Amino acid sequence: MYNEGRSKKEMEMTYMEEMMTGMINNIFFIIFPIVVYQMFATAGQRNFFVSHRVTMTILFSISIILCMMFPYQFLTDQYIFDLRQVPMIVGALYGGPVVSGILFLVSSIGRIIIGGDGMYIAILNQFVIAAGVPFLRPLYMRINRLGKIALVFCISIASLLFNMFAGAFFFGDPLHDIIGIWVMLMLNQGTIIVLTALLIEHMQRQEYMYNAMLKHEKMETVSHFAAAVSHELRNPLQSIKGFIQLMHEYEYSREKQLEFHQTILEEIITAEDLIDDYLVYAKPTYGQLEPITVSPEVHHVLKIMAPYANGKDVVMQMIEMDEHARILVDRQKFQQALVNIIRNGIEAMPEGGTLAVSVKSSPAKVWIEVADEGVGMTKEEVKRLGEPYFSNKIKGTGLGMMVTYSIISQMNGEVLVDSEKGKGTEFTLEFPNIASVSK
Template sequence: MFNNIRDLLFNLFIVFLPVIIYPYIMKRDRENGYTRMIIAVVFSFTLVVTMTFPVVLNGLTFDLRAVALSIGSLYGGIYVSLFLYAVVVVYRFILGSPNQLAYIIAFLPTFLVIIWFVIKFQRLSLIQKMISSILVYTSIRLISLTVYSYLIGNLSTLFNTNYPVFYGVIIVQCTISGIFVYALETFKRNAQMREEIIKSEKMKIVSDIAASVAHEVRNPLTSVRGFIQLMGKDDLKTSNRQYYQKICLEELDRAEHIISDYLTFAKPEPEKIEVIEMKNEIEYVANVLTSYANYQNVQIVKQVEQDELLVLGDKNKLRQALINIGKNSIEAMPEGGILTFTGHSINGHVVISVGDTGIGMTKEQINRLGTPYYSTKDKGTGLGTMVSFSIIKKMQGKIEVKSEVGKGTTYLITIAGFNVSK
């Protein structure tokens, strides 16, 4: 009895094997030739194994070949069905089963039934597919068995057999066919949903990139606009006008670099690594932000303890990160305040501090900084901060944020220093 149950469970496992490996064989429609070939191979294996290890229950010998044959035919199509029929016939001959010709003749009418169902199967609903699989199995089982028994002159055994066991086996196999179809269709529906989610995620990425480009380009354009306004003053000195013009051109170049970076997002170009003098960069960033700070009634203070604060990295991207952080700090002071840039060296590392006297942030807000679409501003996207954090991280640096509501926020940027003597 234990061996019989073991054989039955083994047959069930083999029959449901296609469901287990479904993600690998049924991701595409059955019209795809490669997919049909895989289906044919998998269900052929199922047929061979179930026919090799039949189940004996209360003197009745049976296997689950009809289940595998019906499901494989419905999902594989006419050509796969024809191949599976050939596998059954050939392997039955190899096993040395008697009355081979009678079995082939009894088997042929069921193929016509399967063809009729296969033509309509893909257009059916889930319930209709489950019913169709049960009908196909029942047709294969009853038609072939009845015709075969008649041809070998043993039709009476159908009526003398153990009815409860015989029809119980048929009912169980019908149930297995229905469950099989339900499982496959569930996997198929989930796979389609995953594909739709992937497509929507791709569209979201495109949207994120577009929004990020607009956000990043707006910063240099805002600076350019401010300096152009300053250049319009009649009493402006020639030296200042030339200096403002130089900054405008540099900011437009930075905007071009930003656009180029996003255009090559799928195929990033190598960064231009060079030695960066942080004192000069702090001076540059402070000058860029001057017009915007004046507009917001914010005073910029620069404090650098030593002349040589050297790091390695991409100068343009570092400027982009510092300007983003500085601009956010200015916007955090709607009533005006002080924006402070400091730089010093600690244990071989360069520490840049960007502090403001603005509204500050809670711990929850600090923890969410640098994540997409999170911003403390009403109309912010959070992409500028995310890009800044990413730039510092690529330079093997880190950003620590200290803030207190109502008192202000300080960004501590730590980057490994560069020693010229090495």
Template sequence: MEMKDVLLNLLLVLSPLLIIQLLYMRKETNKKMKKWLFALLPALAIVFSMQYPFMIDGEFFFDFRRIPYVMGLLYGGYPLGIFLFIVTVGTRVIIGGSGIYPTIVMAGILVLLVPMLSSYYLKSRLRIKLCLVAALVLGSLLFSIIQIEMMYKTAFHPSHYVELIIFHIFAAVIGTILFETIIQNFYLLKRVIKAEKLEVVSHLAASISHEVRNPLTTTKGFLQLLRDDEISREKREEYIKISLDELDRATNIIKDYLTFARPEAEHQHPISIHSELKNCMNVLTPLAQMENVQLEEDFSKEELYVLGDSLKLKQSFINMLKNSIESYSNGGQVQISTQKEGSYVKITITDHGKGMTEDQVLRLGEPYFSTKSNGTGLGMMVTYSIVHSMNGYIKVKSGPGQGSVFQIYLPSLSA
């Protein structure tokens, strides 16, 4: 037998396993993936192997079709087995020749008996699975050889027996190990995704409970002080004001959390970037003056528009500008510039404040992470969510003591 033909046939049988791995990953991200796609792959392996067989004694053709066939019966049971039986017999009939009868007999026996072992096989350890697949493949191979020898009154050379047995056992073991590895990787991927989701939820829960508890505790304390009848009117008004401020702070924290949970814009309409930025600068001017920071604009001459929710976009701009202003300890400048870059509107916010390390930049947008001692991380988390919901993205360049540059890219909308 020609070794290149054997290796080609083996490659055609094993290559669909790589496609199976891609489909498993696709199914995890797309729940609409159809199950029949997975049934199609062992069928393709059978068809391909039968199209490119290898020759024994210059007269008899063999291939590795029985390996995907047996594995399909063990993993898929009777429903998949019947489908593979039809594919195997149909392909053999189309190819023609005198080997149709042995194929029908062998495929029929396997489809009747092997699926009975499916439940036991799926619960077994890898070692037992390897032995079972190898035994079934080897048994079907020897049965087919005996059929051929009886039909054609011939006998294979012992060396051909040895070669066929070694190649089939090797292919069966490799195929089973590959498929089991793919399945284990798939379940590991699911556990990792689930663990990441739980970690995000735990961080959010810790952040929200911690930040909401503080203003509520403060409010509770001042409300208890209000029970004292000897408190002056001025003190009473001061306590009430502090309590209301703390409740407003708790409300804003919850609002930020809800914005992160539902970042999609409810009312989308054309937004003038320059108008929104000017409004944000006007809102933050008192804070900038208090921190001795100047806000400088360098807007493009062309009017720039995007599609989205103006209130949420304004919130994201305010969060970023506020962080840039608060990055200074002794005053400075914050530059806001805009320009059209390809199909995007680019908004750049530059400060020369304390800056961030590379690790801090990578963690921006994570819940419960902030570079400020009294920060919650919810502001940047909400900002990232809003920008992503508008099909945009954010780039950050920063270094300790070198300031930070935030570049927001949003899909441009023609005016």
């Protein structure tokens, strides 16, 4: 008796394990198209059936087929159940009539191939879902999350009630004998379809927030640009305005007028340069890209910057110079980017110091390194370098680094920054090495 009891208990445990395994498999088949879509769809364009109707229809069709291929017995040996209705209902609500029709054809063909008792009831039930649920789609899209949960749960319950009454009618099963099993089936499928809808709604909400954040960032960038342009242009314009007012109100000698004219011209050139810099950042335009040897260009920039460095008590040193390193760039824009970085390094040492410059290369890469002994930056400040209107300088707008990052990026280069507060900063410009190609 003990062995018989143990054997029966083991059989019950085995049956429960098989049922749970089958149920988990079906849940996985339902979730996998959503997860696959989330992994491979482009961020900012994940709108399920709206943006990727064909892809999602194929994935949900696979989900339906897998659920039908791997059903599970539910509570008794008489009921073999699967969760194909979940992707059918969800697909109809998010995809509309066309998607619903395709999913109906897939499930119907699969059910005909499987055959067996209840085939016609199942196909009729699937047809009711495919024909009726799309009419609820406009309502579903309008209501809030709680309303959506209630609606999908009610649709799921209604579809199973249809099966229950149809089975009782055609097969003569007394309702009082099967009501308990069908209630459990309703709770089982209803819970899973609610969780599926919640998952989709959560992903949709995350996508909406992502798009809203992108839009906000774009608006914030425009705002920063406007503030930077206003701030930078105001100074030369105010100078020009002041000199014109002086010449209008007072009589000055010809020599003094020429001096004013020269100052006005210089301020106009300053404003033009500022506008050119913004155009470079917003829409970079380059002359012809040409292979250049890096070392002569670096020597040229250092020669240009020497007077400025001397005035700040900064000594510029060449630590290492690979004379054979070559890169493909616009010569003028490359020099402009390098000037911006060296100027920043000099200005980071208000008490003077040493600015070390080196050029290194490997068969694949060329590195131009500029290291200062200045005030340095925190990790957060390093991350924000190149952002509009971010600068460590009191009167800076960050325009120089914005332009530098834009120039280097557009010429297939990369800006690497290593900095520590109070110990200095090292900028590294990394470019593909074309020395082997030029040979």
